[in-house]
Amino acid sequence: MPETIYLDHNASTPVRPEVAEAMHQALRDLGANPSSAHREGQRVRAALERARTQAAALVNAQPAEIVFVSGGTEGDHLAIVGSALAQRERGRHVACAAIEHHAVHGALEVLAKLGWQHSSLPCSANGLTLPDTVNDLPAGVTVLSLMLANNETGVLQPVSALAARARARGMRVHCDAVQGTGKVPVDVDALGVDYLVYSAHKFGGPKGAGVLVVRKGAPLEPLFRGSAQEHGLRGGTENVPGIIGLGVAAECAARELAAESQRVLLLRNRFEGALRAALPDVVVHGASAPRLPNTVNISFPGARTDHLLLALDARGLAASAGAACASGGVEPSPVLTAMGVPRELAVCALRFSLGRTSTEEIVTRAVAIVTESVRVARSATAGVSA
Amino acid sequence: MSAKRVLAAMSGGVDSAVAAALLAESGHEVTGVTLKLACYGKTALSPKACCTLDAMDDARRVAMAMGFPHHVVDAEQVFRERVLLPWVDGYATGRTLYPCAACNQHLKFGDLVARMELAACDLLATGHYARVRREPDGSWGLYRAADAAKDQTYALATIPYAVLARVVFPLGELPKHEVRSHAQRLGLSCWDKAESQDLCFVPDGDYAGYITGTLGETRGSAPGAFLDGQGERIGTHRGVIHYTIGQRKGLGLAMHERWYVIAIDAAVNTVTLGPRAALERAGLVSARVNWLLPSPPEPGQRALVRIRYNHVGATATLEPRSDGSLAVYFDEPQLVVTPGQLVVMYAGERCLGGAEIVRALSTDEVTAGRFAGARGA
Numbered sequence: 001m002p003e004t005i006y007l008d009h010n011a012s013t014p015v016r017p018e019v020a021e022a023m024h025q026a027l028r029d030l031g032a033n034p035s036s037a038h039r040e041g042q043r044v045r046a047a048l049e050r051a052r053t054q055a056a057a058l059v060n061a062q063p064a065e066i067v068f069v070s071g072g073t074e075g076d077h078l079a080i081v082g083s084a085l086a087q088r089e090r091g092r093h094v095a096c097a098a099i100e101h102h103a104v105h106g107a108l109e110v111l112a113k114l115g116w117q118h119s120s121l122p123c124s125a126n127g128l129t130l131p132d133t134v135n136d137l138p139a140g141v142t143v144l145s146l147m148l149a150n151n152e153t154g155v156l157q158p159v160s161a162l163a164a165r166a167r168a169r170g171m172r173v174h175c176d177a178v179q180g181t182g183k184v185p186v187d188v189d190a191l192g193v194d195y196l197v198y199s200a201h202k203f204g205g206p207k208g209a210g211v212l213v214v215r216k217g218a219p220l221e222p223l224f225r226g227s228a229q230e231h232g233l234r235g236g237t238e239n240v241p242g243i244i245g246l247g248v249a250a251e252c253a254a255r256e257l258a259a260e261s262q263r264v265l266l267l268r269n270r271f272e273g274a275l276r277a278a279l280p281d282v283v284v285h286g287a288s289a290p291r292l293p294n295t296v297n298i299s300f301p302g303a304r305t306d307h308l309l310l311a312l313d314a315r316g317l318a319a320s321a322g323a324a325c326a327s328g329g330v331e332p333s334p335v336l337t338a339m340g341v342p343r344e345l346a347v348c349a350l351r352f353s354l355g356r357t358s359t360e361e362i363v364t365r366a367v368a369i370v371t372e373s374v375r376v377a378r379s380a381t382a383g384v385s386a
Numbered sequence: 387m388s389a390k391r392v393l394a395a396m397s398g399g400v401d402s403a404v405a406a407a408l409l410a411e412s413g414h415e416v417t418g419v420t421l422k423l424a425c426y427g428k429t430a431l432s433p434k435a436c437c438t439l440d441a442m443d444d445a446r447r448v449a450m451a452m453g454f455p456h457h458v459v460d461a462e463q464v465f466r467e468r469v470l471l472p473w474v475d476g477y478a479t480g481r482t483l484y485p486c487a488a489c490n491q492h493l494k495f496g497d498l499v500a501r502m503e504l505a506a507c508d509l510l511a512t513g514h515y516a517r518v519r520r521e522p523d524g525s526w527g528l529y530r531a532a533d534a535a536k537d538q539t540y541a542l543a544t545i546p547y548a549v550l551a552r553v554v555f556p557l558g559e560l561p562k563h564e565v566r567s568h569a570q571r572l573g574l575s576c577w578d579k580a581e582s583q584d585l586c587f588v589p590d591g592d593y594a595g596y597i598t599g600t601l602g603e604t605r606g607s608a609p610g611a612f613l614d615g616q617g618e619r620i621g622t623h624r625g626v627i628h629y630t631i632g633q634r635k636g637l638g639l640a641m642h643e644r645w646y647v648i649a650i651d652a653a654v655n656t657v658t659l660g661p662r663a664a665l666e667r668a669g670l671v672s673a674r675v676n677w678l679l680p681s682p683p684e685p686g687q688r689a690l691v692r693i694r695y696n697h698v699g700a701t702a703t704l705e706p707r708s709d710g711s712l713a714v715y716f717d718e719p720q721l722v723v724t725p726g727q728l729v730v731m732y733a734g735e736r737c738l739g740g741a742e743i744v745r746a747l748s749t750d751e752v753t754a755g756r757f758a759g760a761r762g763a
Contacts, residue, residue, distance in 0.1 A: 307504050310457050314417060314506040330460055376503045 005317045005366050009202075009355030010151055010179060010295060015245070016204035016356075022248045023206060026241040034238055035229065044240060051247025055211050058250040059177070059196060060187040067212040067230045068243050072178040073103040075197030075212040078223050078234065079174040080107040080145055083195065084116060086219035087142040087172070095119040095137050095171075096145035097129040097157070098338040104145050104176055121146075123338045127155035127286035134165035144171045148191075149180035152335045152351055153286035154295025156184065163192040172218060178202060178210075182253040183261060183292050194218035200242070204356065205249030209242035264354050265293035267363050271352065272296050274367040279374060283345055285336060294354040297336075299345045303377035306330050308350055311373035311380075317366055319352050391415045392554065393507040395494055396448065396456070398441025402513030403448040404568045405556040409511055410452045411572070417505045418449040418456035421493055423465040424587060448574050457505075461497050468492035470587070474597055478605035480650035481726030482630040484695065485585060486541045487740065491676075495545035499552070510553050514538045516737075517558035518550050525680045526550035528737040533561045540695050543730040543740025544676040594628050603627075610655035612639065615648070615664060623657045626650050632665055632722035666719035668752040669702070672729050672741035674710040679738060682706040689731040689738060691716075693723055704731060705755075712741055715752050 006014075026047065032040035034048050049063070056063045069075045084094050094111055096104050098120045108118045119141065121133045127150060134144070144166045149156050163173040174195040177186050182203025188196050195218060199210040212234075214220050220233055227235035275282055275298065285297040300308065305321040312319055321333070332346030341349075352366075394406035396418045410416045420442050442458055449456035469488045476483035494512055502510055515531035515538045528550060531537040557565055588596045597603045612621035621639045623629065628636065633647040637659065646665055649658040670693070675682065683704060690699040691714055700720050705713040714729060723746035730740040747755070 306460055307501070310459070310501065311504040311506075313455060313457070314504065373504075380500050380504050 003316070005362050005369070006357060007352040007354060007366060008318045008320050009358075010154075010351065010353035011320055012201050012207065013204050013355050014357060015201075015206060016249060016252055018252060019205055019245045019248045023241045023245040026244040030240050030244075034240065035227075048238060048240060048243055051243045054247035054251045056213075058186070058254045059181065059198065059211075059213060060189055061196075061213045062216070064231075065188075065213050065215055067214055067233045068238055068246075069197075069210045069212050069234060070208055070239065071201070071210040072101070072176065072197055072199040073106070075178075075199070075210050076101070076103040076145070076174070076176055077107045077110065078212055079195035079197060079214075079220070080104065080143055081110050082220040082223060082233075083143045083172050083174065083218070084111050085221040090170075091140040091142045093117045093119070093138065093140045094143045094145070095121065095141045097121045097123065097147065099123045099127065099129065099150050099152075099335045100145060100147055101151055101176055101178070104147070107145075123335075125340050126289040127153045127335070127339050128289050129157050129162060131158060131161040131165050134162055134169065137169070137171075139169075141169070141171050143174060145174040145176065146193075147179070148175055148177040148186065149184070149292045149295075150286070150335060151179045152333055153289075153297045153339075154179070154292035154353070155286040156180070156290040156292065159191050159193065167192065179292065182249075182257070183264075183294060185257060188213050188215065195220075200246035200249050203249055203253040206242050206245040209239055209246040211246070260356065261293045264358065267358055267360065268294055268296060268354050270360070271354070271363045271366065272298075274363070275370060278367060278371045283341075285339065285341060285349065292353075294358075296352045297349060298352070299341070299349045300374045300377070301345065301348055302381055303348050303374050304330055304381055305347055305349060307377040307380045308348075308373055311376050312350075312369065315369045315373060317369045317373070319350050321350060387414075387554070389413050389415065390509050391505075391507040392417070392509045392511050393498065393502050393505050394418050394511045395498055395513075396420050396445035397513070398444040399513070400569050400574070401515070401557060401565060403445065403574050404565050404572070405511055405513040406454075407448060407452050407572050407574060408556045408568065409554075410454050416452070416454040416511075417507060418445060418454060419498065419501070419505070420445045420456070420458050421461045421465075421498070422458050423461055423493070451573060459498075459501060461493055464492060464497050465489070468496075470601075474601055474603050476726045477593070477597055477627040478603060478652065480606075480626045480652035482724050483726040483742075484541075484728050486695075487544045487728050490542055491544045491546070495542075495549045495553070499546075499549055502552070508552070510549070511556060512553070513557055514542060514555050515557050515562075516542055516555050518553055518555060523680075528678045529558075530732070530735045530737065531555075531557070532559045536562050539732075539737040540692055540728065540730050540740075543678070543728060543737055545678075547676070547678050550678065594625075597627055606652060608655060610657070612637070613656050613658045615658065615660045620659065626652050626655065626657060629657050631724040662721070665721045667716070667721075667723040667746040668719050668749040669713060669715040669747035670723050670729060671744050671747060672712045672714070673744050675706065675712045675739050675741040677739040683738065687733075689733055692728075692730045692732070693720060693743065694727055699732065711744070713747070713755060715747075715755075719749075 030044045032044050034045040052063045052066045056066050094116055119137055121129050123129050146159055146162050148159055159175055166173050173193040175193040177196050178199045181198035194215050196213040201207040222233045224235040229235055281301050283299040330347045332343050336346040392409050392414045394416050396402045396406055406416055406418050446456045469485050473483045473485040515536040517529040519527050519529055521527050530539050606627035607625035609622050611619045612623050614620050629647045631647055645659045648660040648664045685705045687704040689704050691702045692699045701717045703715045725743050727743050728740045729743050731738040
């Protein structure tokens, strides 16, 4: 069977060869602790700081604003919980958009257990969190969390406009930019947010390495205490190889961003167009909103998500569904539900996400495999339901 | 068998794990699949139950060790509608169903067969102890396993006949101890796992509690009259769901001799008790038969019939009827003919088919209905 076609880049991406090479070198050569005073430690410290510069450049931040963390989830927790704790004298209320990633909801859960209240911003039918909704939040919200690009639909949120309203009402703003960074231009200044999080494995870097940007003056209490790493904001010996890899990936991504996003956009549109032509009754979610150039979230009426994934996997195509529970099963994604997508469509939804390794030939083959898989999934529904 | 693409049903237990592993080892392209029958995230089940989250992990681990993909398939709705609710309905109406047969029929050899095309597979494999053979005339037959003590053809008797052409049972020729050796040899972590007994979805065996508590069924729970063989009231029963034909314990009556449940009439809410002799029956009538043959046998066909999972079997004469049902006339009266259970017929090692028992036949009915000259022929 030919190699699997990988259309799940939003889940994770192949590690770039230059990244693997740099990490291998770091594993071999950078064994000292970057916090040690001796020159061996200083050598490692220097490599870390080079990575910090690379990491900052990707999002137009200052190196001093970069905190290295283990990934998006930790970054989101540190930003939201850390900011809320730092502002606890001002109030005990936080908010996020309804369509945020589980990691953000998780951070709010931590605060809820500590006695914080939380509110949520609804989303429109085409998957956008609209700036006006910020006005409806109660007074006293200290932290608002807003994703840049939704991981399931790819819809790009109007973060600058949302953040402006939030700041005017005295809130600090956290932006989960995990899906957007490396795919579209991200500029913390232009966004006007206090905290921004991104993760290396979404743009060709290793898993286990991420960044929290903490803008100058933004309040933050650390979660990992006791040691002074990362300006005292994130204690613990740094994941040196991971951070080196993140730095190289960030540099590559920044360099290729304009050309690559254009290339992928054309492929995505070709893929989406061909699917619509082959299967006229499909529904693409968020199609009328600005989207990441690589993402297609699409429902195939009459074909269940779990059947489709089984059929696609058997025919050599890797894609993903929305939220599903650990033991298998078809629960509609909360994001699609928040968009008002009816259940019978939501349980037929798949997410395809293209990336660096996607080509024209792959897209052509993928359309054929998807069409065939939809056919067998539809007859399976007929044969299987009682 | 040349290399095939095989969909291997894996419950997480040692049998299905070894079946899938042996196929992978002999070069077939295996896709493992575990049926999710209920949302186990919510209930605490015993380690012996199939299909817990742990069981899914066990199946997945075997797949990873042997290097083939594994998927979990959501069959909750089909399980509920085709296995669980009919089983509850049976208890509420005084019948004792054997849900494993329905599960095999509608899920393992129903739902999964429908998914074979999804997984681009030619064959379906399970860890059942049974054998499939090609007959001289090209048709297919289901046969008892080589390990007679482990044979599971009773539970397979109602699977669709057409499926036999696309099914493989890797364990059918193996004794159980050899299966466990394979599991150890292959390093499958479940090799010393306890076997699942009882119904997989009621691992503590408290069927009545499950029916009334978990499922909230109210029919069949109202107390009613215990009757003797003459129709006289001799006590009060707890609700028909608590009883099955042939039951001796849990009756709550002081008797000088052993009495058993002879009959249950849910319509009038009575349970008839009697001595052991009253359990003897001369024959039975079944619902529509699932024949594992190209066509039903002629009236007068001789067979060995089993009327319970652990029934050794009794010789009998079969009378297939034009409406698809079956009358069975035992050579010797049999104890405990239970409406709802399966009657499964054998000719030698071959399983001819199975059907749900509708009612027992009395000696008079058998004498009246006997096919002339058939007895003892």
